[in-house]
Structures are given as C-alpha cells and as structure tokens.
Amino acid sequence: MQYLAIDVGGTTTKYGLVSATGALSQQGEQPTMRASLADFMASLTGLIRLHKAHVAGIGLALPGVIDSQQGLVKASATLPFLEGLVLGTQLTTAADLTVPILIENDGNAAALAEHWRGNLAGTMNSAMVVLGTGVGASLFLNGQLYHGSHYVAGEPSFMVTNGLTPIMREQTAA
Structure with a gap:
C-alpha cells in the first residue's frame, strides 16, 4: 500500500510515493503554479491523476493557515487565491478521487x-522550525x-495581527 505525499512550496511542488512504513519508492518535483487558481488546480490535479490508481490516500502539505479538519485554506500569503477554499473537496471532485485526501500546513x-x-x-514535547x-x-x-491558534503555530512568517500596525519610531529632523 502506497500513499502520494505532495509538498507545495513557494517555488516547487515536490512529491513522492511512500509506503505505510515510510519507504520512498518514487519522487519528483514540478514548478508550483502561482499565477492563478485555474493553473494551480490543473497542475495539482494532473499530478494526482498520474498516481491515483496506485495509492490508498493522498497527503497534501501547503504553506499557510490550514484547517486540516475541514481541508480549508484559511490564509496563504504565497497562494492567496486558495484562501477560503475547501481544497480537499475541490481536488476530490476535480481529480475524481475515491481515496481520502488530507491537507495540512x-x-x-x-x-x-x-x-x-x-x-x-x-x-x-518538542518543537520544530522549518525554513x-x-x-x-x-x-x-x-x-x-x-493545532491551537494557527496564527501562532504553523506559519509565524505570515502572522495575522488583527489589524494592529507595528509601532514606528518617530523620525527626528536633523
């Protein structure tokens, strides 16, 4: 039994077929389509369709604030056209999936x-930082x-501040 693991990055989308024990049997990468939702979906759907007959499930890792329970992209600075989209449902329909798809930050x-x-x-108890x-x-x-507050855990580089603006130091005239 294999699973398709997809990591959507800011520049490239990496993928691999992974066994239930963690053995990687195939891997590759393609450019991340960032121009539009249509381009992004076509690229990701094409990748999924290539492998869906051989996998028992799909794991999709995305940058941004993700509600993994709903498969909802709440915020994504690098892929803003995904915001508000229940991506798991969209991909299941677009790729005609019969296997589960899980989405996570x-x-x-x-x-x-x-x-x-x-x-x-x-x-x-441990922590990890990903650059x-x-x-x-x-x-x-x-x-x-x-999974507490996704605005604190998960994506600190794109934190939402609820409208607060940074305190600016006053400039003094010379």
Whole structure:
C-alpha cells in the first residue's frame, strides 16, 4: 500500500510515493503554479491523476493557515487565491478521487514526519522550525501535534495581527 505525499512550496511542488512504513519508492518535483487558481488546480490535479490508481490516500502539505479538519485554506500569503477554499473537496471532485485526501500546513506536515520516523521520534514535547520560502513552526505537547491558534503555530512568517500596525519610531529632523 502506497500513499502520494505532495509538498507545495513557494517555488516547487515536490512529491513522492511512500509506503505505510515510510519507504520512498518514487519522487519528483514540478514548478508550483502561482499565477492563478485555474493553473494551480490543473497542475495539482494532473499530478494526482498520474498516481491515483496506485495509492490508498493522498497527503497534501501547503504553506499557510490550514484547517486540516475541514481541508480549508484559511490564509496563504504565497497562494492567496486558495484562501477560503475547501481544497480537499475541490481536488476530490476535480481529480475524481475515491481515496481520502488530507491537507495540512507544510511545517506541521514536516514535523509530523520527523515525529513519526525522524529526529523527533519518541519525543513527548518538542518543537520544530522549518525554513523555506516562509518560516514554519510546529509544536508537540504530550506526544500530539499542537493545532491551537494557527496564527501562532504553523506559519509565524505570515502572522495575522488583527489589524494592529507595528509601532514606528518617530523620525527626528536633523
């Protein structure tokens, strides 16, 4: 049994076929289509269609604030056209999927992988910072990924400040 793992980054979309034990059997990458929702969906749907007959499920990691329970993209500075979209439902329909698709913030997805098979394996309380086009941060408390406020955990480089503006130092005339 294999799963299609897709990591949508700011520049490239990386993907691989992963077994239930974590063995990687195939991998590749393609440019991330950032011009429009139509281009993005066509690119991602094409990738999924190539592999859907061979997988039992799909994991999609995206930059931004993601409600993984609903598959909803709440905010995405790098892919703003996805905001408000229940992407899991859209991809299921567009790619005619019969397997589940799970969507998670990319930093959280990386931390989940590390907690499963990597440097965080066996830890109860740990943190991880991911540096890429943006900055991701994840936190494990009592062995569970903390999903608390996504505006604090997950995407600190694109934090929402609820309309607060930064305090600017007054300039003095010389």
